Amino acid sequence: MLKILIPSMFMLLTTWTSPFKQLWSTILMYSFLVATLSLTWLAMPTDTGWFYINNYMAYDPLSSPLLVLTCWLLPLMIIASQNHLAAEPENRQRTYISLLISLQIFLILAFSATEMIMFYVMFEATLIPTLIIITRWGNQMERLNAGTYFLFYTLAGSLPLLVALLIYHSSMGSLSYLSLTSLPLTCSNLYADKLWWMACLLAFLVKMPLYGVHLWLPKAHVEAPIAGSMVLAAVLLKLGGYGMMRIMIILDPLTKELSYPFIILALWGVIMTGSICLRQTDLKSLIAYSSVSHMGLVAAGILIQTPWGFTGALILMIAHGLTSSALFCLANTNYERTHSRTIILARGLQMVLPLMATWWFLASLANLALPPLPNLMGEIMIITSLFNWSFYTLILTGLGTLITASYSLYMFLLTQRGPIPHHLILLEPSHTREHLLLALHLLPLLLLIAKPELVWGWTA
Amino acid sequence: MNPYILTILLFAMGLGTTITFASSHWLLAWMGLEINTLAILPLMCQSHHPRAVEATIKYFLTQATAAAMLLFASITNAWITGQWNLEFMSYSLPTTLVTVALALKIGLAPLHAWMPEVLQGLDLTTGLILSTWQKLAPFCLLLQINPSNTSLLLILGLASTLVGGWGGLNQNQLRKILAYSSIAHLGWMILVLQFFPSLTLLTLLMYFVMTFSLFISFKVNNSTTINSLSMSWSKAPIISSMVPFILLSLGGLPPLSGFMPKWLILQELTKQSLAPLATLAALSALLSLYFYLRISYAMTLTMSPNILLNALPWRLPSNQHTLPLAITTSLTICLLPLTPAIITLLTL
Numbered sequence: 001m002l003k004i005l006i007p008s009m010f011m012l013l014t015t016w017t018s019p020f021k022q023l024w025s026t027i028l029m030y031s032f033l034v035a036t037l038s039l040t041w042l043a044m045p046t047d048t049g050w051f052y053i054n055n056y057m058a059y060d061p062l063s064s065p066l067l068v069l070t071c072w073l074l075p076l077m078i079i080a081s082q083n084h085l086a087a088e089p090e091n092r093q094r095t096y097i098s099l100l101i102s103l104q105i106f107l108i109l110a111f112s113a114t115e116m117i118m119f120y121v122m123f124e125a126t127l128i129p130t131l132i133i134i135t136r137w138g139n140q141m142e143r144l145n146a147g148t149y150f151l152f153y154t155l156a157g158s159l160p161l162l163v164a165l166l167i168y169h170s171s172m173g174s175l176s177y178l179s180l181t182s183l184p185l186t187c188s189n190l191y192a193d194k195l196w197w198m199a200c201l202l203a204f205l206v207k208m209p210l211y212g213v214h215l216w217l218p219k220a221h222v223e224a225p226i227a228g229s230m231v232l233a234a235v236l237l238k239l240g241g242y243g244m245m246r247i248m249i250i251l252d253p254l255t256k257e258l259s260y261p262f263i264i265l266a267l268w269g270v271i272m273t274g275s276i277c278l279r280q281t282d283l284k285s286l287i288a289y290s291s292v293s294h295m296g297l298v299a300a301g302i303l304i305q306t307p308w309g310f311t312g313a314l315i316l317m318i319a320h321g322l323t324s325s326a327l328f329c330l331a332n333t334n335y336e337r338t339h340s341r342t343i344i345l346a347r348g349l350q351m352v353l354p355l356m357a358t359w360w361f362l363a364s365l366a367n368l369a370l371p372p373l374p375n376l377m378g379e380i381m382i383i384t385s386l387f388n389w390s391f392y393t394l395i396l397t398g399l400g401t402l403i404t405a406s407y408s409l410y411m412f413l414l415t416q417r418g419p420i421p422h423h424l425i426l427l428e429p430s431h432t433r434e435h436l437l438l439a440l441h442l443l444p445l446l447l448l449i450a451k452p453e454l455v456w457g458w459t460a
Numbered sequence: 461m462n463p464y465i466l467t468i469l470l471f472a473m474g475l476g477t478t479i480t481f482a483s484s485h486w487l488l489a490w491m492g493l494e495i496n497t498l499a500i501l502p503l504m505c506q507s508h509h510p511r512a513v514e515a516t517i518k519y520f521l522t523q524a525t526a527a528a529m530l531l532f533a534s535i536t537n538a539w540i541t542g543q544w545n546l547e548f549m550s551y552s553l554p555t556t557l558v559t560v561a562l563a564l565k566i567g568l569a570p571l572h573a574w575m576p577e578v579l580q581g582l583d584l585t586t587g588l589i590l591s592t593w594q595k596l597a598p599f600c601l602l603l604q605i606n607p608s609n610t611s612l613l614l615i616l617g618l619a620s621t622l623v624g625g626w627g628g629l630n631q632n633q634l635r636k637i638l639a640y641s642s643i644a645h646l647g648w649m650i651l652v653l654q655f656f657p658s659l660t661l662l663t664l665l666m667y668f669v670m671t672f673s674l675f676i677s678f679k680v681n682n683s684t685t686i687n688s689l690s691m692s693w694s695k696a697p698i699i700s701s702m703v704p705f706i707l708l709s710l711g712g713l714p715p716l717s718g719f720m721p722k723w724l725i726l727q728e729l730t731k732q733s734l735a736p737l738a739t740l741a742a743l744s745a746l747l748s749l750y751f752y753l754r755i756s757y758a759m760t761l762t763m764s765p766n767i768l769l770n771a772l773p774w775r776l777p778s779n780q781h782t783l784p785l786a787i788t789t790s791l792t793i794c795l796l797p798l799t800p801a802i803i804t805l806l807t808l
Binding site: 132167170 | 705
């Protein structure tokens, strides 16, 4: 455990002491080493219990896929940021890399925390580097607003969570995950208990995001630079899902009735945000709303509280992390060439950049959950467990799948097929770096077809 | 100012606070507070600017009123109970009067109106002394009296956090923002006073460290408005990059040390079954966070368009003493993991 965390912390030191000419290669190699080492976490000796335990950190099959995703993402973020940071002064490049590394450290601590307050502190700690990345290195004026929305939506949800955790602690005495399963809160059906239930979940619902409280996400994803968008889409949203899965244990039996409106809201959000995607003119905004759509399905899957629901949610989180991050990287390749996010300004790219079209194709297929990709596995498991809960959800989820397929196809056809616009005179050919980046995103996704047991958690 | 006069005044300020610390008789405590007030008045108006003089007079009038109320309360207590001891105030009228008088002295809502205007009239160093040192003596007294009315302190506390948050939202003068920040933090301190007094002390000391860093950072940049902060990245880039962390620490974001007092106070309040109050206080901290965030946007996270890149100011070696700034900034950012040690130290 510490053999991943301590090297990550020392990566900060490496950032500041490397000679500038070798900075990016050194950090890239270092982070790839850490990512490779982290793959050992996927080899789980037991199926259900905790392992690699020390006093403050542990994993189980729920957190290890997310941890591997986090560690895998850092080298990808560094590859993606290399181009747009090349023009900046040296110290600012080092600061940016330090922010990415500190984000990884906080995320490792968050996913491996054994105690809920530690998880809470690290959950909040990830906000600060993300805020600085969005507001300092974003490209448009709206990034300040985006940073404010991001910070305040998350905090307004998580401060009641802190109070709820402290209430639980004062009545039960311990907030350690290891003992949570044997300490359910004995609830009478008072209104205060319902408020407590709400307070526990609100932070994670805002983070996921649930449809009604999702306004921060399009702003933050769009205004962030590429590394910020990648980490937001791939990992930070999953913090919400992971927290929800952890805290569900103590929320029984209130969840049976109280989750009803949130499941419906999540499913309605799948349809609504999917429909919004069909009318977007901004490419990053389309991908951001597609993230809301997928995470709505994850939220519904978690709130159902069945083994297939949890498994589907976890698989969908991992698959969506890789897919969404890949889509943002593709959008960034467009942005770096045209400095615009408008879709129609860069159309027909299959003629101009044919190799990139392959990656666009694969990423769009992953987004629409084509079999045999793990995206489909996750979605099918969630849809099945929802159908088991109530037949009528099939209408919503089926419609959602249809709309997801249509906007993914729409995005692919609009960017790749069709006539090339006349004003594009010179587009650089695709860099090897960009091909590498997308291969590293999509190859794990393809490999997961073969062994999804690595990422399906402890329930199935 | 003449160094001899400055020495006498600073000595007198220290003497006043020390007398209040060491006193167990109400008259002596009152005397210490008065010496403290009188000693800082020449420091406040030393620039002879009309604004400074106005601030001095406002400060004098409010502090004198508070001290007179304190004297009246202690005399009433002596009349009723026959003794002048600080700790043995058992009747509700004198205790409530003392609490309100001390609230006026430190600037809790709803007795806070003097604070922004007084701070605005002072220069940054004197403002720092007003925000930090001058709060020590009244808190010493507040920590020693037994509160009569549970809800009085809670109302003062909650009102202060809300007023401190809302009042600062419309400001672009840094000293007024710091005044409202002070009001909000004092509110947090008062919230937990009757349940766990050591936490009040912890919050007070953490607030001193954080606000010291902020005041001195502003002083190094010689800026008193948000707009003038936008040039600080060229004068002192490292300080500019640290100030967002100081501000977010003041706002109470983990993993910075400003989270420590808020977390512990929320824990104590939930143990006392005051969870709705805890939630309200926590959400009111978001209001303050908004204007801290705005300052950090102006200072570090954006670059103003009014810079000529080929005519940056010379970065001359500064003769400001920035070692205290370095120490307090490090403490502001890195102290959270030491929470158990600090709690043990303060509850000894």
